Amino acid sequence: MTQTYPLQFKPEMKERIWGGRALEQFGLELPDGQIGEGWMIGDHPNGTTKVMNGPLAGLGLDEIREKYGREFFGTKGYAENGRFPLLIKLLDCNDDLSIQVHPTDDYEGLPEGELGKTEMWYILDAKPGAKIIYGLKDGVDRAALASAIEEGRVMDCLQEVPVEAGDAFYIPAGTIHALCAGVVVAEIQQNSDTTYRVFDYNRPGLDGKLRELHVEDSLNVTAYEGAGASRMKTDGIGGNEWLRIAESPYFVVEKGLVRAPWKLSTTPDSFVILVIAEGTGNLSWDGGSQAVKAGECFLLPANLGGYELDGSMTVLRSVTP
Known part of the structure; x- marks a missing residue:
């Protein structure tokens, strides 16, 4: 019987053009730069976290999966030949993120070995007036979105939602979305790093060049009739429930x-x-x-x-x- 205990991982920090230093508030060690994402629990080619507590310290989540598999992950949490199913992040949105959309698992344009990406956000902290982009306005179809992108007025097609700490958002694949400046977020998502950028405010990336847009893929995967996105205020629950x-x-x-x-x-x-x-x-x-x-x-x-x-x-x- 393997010794079993709660595993804590050393986060993988990612510099992003929209990042900042807010994750330091949690006592996390940040490298230099604009840190936008802390991958807290990850088993992905772009970031695999290593255990930092107890007898399994030093093992990557991929090694835990290979060694202990179903025993640790559970009958529903373990997939043969599959990575750990979820990716857990903390995000510091010091600036607006690109307007983006994620594909479903069955999109034929997926990069090899990648999955679709359904995710949820829990707002940990929000500056006064903070907002997010969350879905299309009613009646926007593919043709309308395509011409808006081409004419540089995509923002006219999108819903803006004010946010405050404690708000929760469910973002199924196909939902156009973007976090905006002034929020710190916990993100629970499918284990995928596939994002299609619709619009990026014509700003240069960390390398000084404009970041790639993925207009055709974005138009293909957007759910114009809605994908079941939902949001809720989460206050008002009692203790221990x-x-x-x-x-x-x-x-x-x-x-x-x-x-x-x-x-x-x-x-x-x-x-x-x-x-x-x-x-x-x-x-x-x-x-x-x-x-x-x-x-x-x-x-x-x-x-x-x-x-x-x-x-x-x-x-x-x-x-x-």
């Missing part, structure tokens, strides 16, 4: 407020990912415990069994359905 804030074929995400000792358990079906969104507390299990705080993410193996959360904190819990 879960509120489901996103549901897809790839993940179910719930928000919980820890206000007293809370006994929970994994199941053989799926690993559990905990993102500490706010506050501080303690995570304990049979054989150990550790202090936890905002900005930390943990992978609880499916075979962990009982665990307990205590303290005063907001937690996001994700499983594979």
Whole structure:
């Protein structure tokens, strides 16, 4: 029997033209530059995180998958010949992200070995007046979007939504979207790095050149009738109860407020990912415990069994359905 315990990974930090230094607020070590993404739990060619606690320290998530497979990931969380199903990120949007859209798994233009990308956002922090781009305005079809892109007025086709901390957004593949300046976000997504850029404000990238746009792919994968995107305010839940804030074929995400000792358990079906969104507390299990705080993410193996959360904190819990 493998020793099982909550795994914490060393984040992979990514410089982005729109990034900043806000992830330092979580006590994370940032390299120099404009850091836009912290890949907190990742098993992808563009970023594989390594365990930094306990007996498995130093192993990459890919090695954990190969060594412990279904035992750790669960019957629904483990795919033969497949990477870990989810990618967990913290994003610092110091500037506007490009207007973008993601494909579904069955899009024939996908790069080899890649998946589609359905994701969700939980807003950790938002400056006054912060907003996001979230879907098309009613009645915009492919022809209307194509001509708007060509004529440089794509913003006329898009919905802008004001955001504040605690808002949750579900973004199925096919939904045009963009985070805008002034938000810090937890992102739970399919394990994919496929993004099609619709518009990038005509700005140069980190190398000084205009970044590539993917207009034809974007027009092909956009869901003009809507893909089922949904958003919600998540306040108003009581202590030690879960509120489901996103549901897809790839993940179910719930928000919980820890206000007293809370006994929970994994199941053989799926690993559990905990993102500490706010506050501080303690995570304990049979054989150990550790202090936890905002900005930390943990992978609880499916075979962990009982665990307990205590303290005063907001937690996001994700499983594979």
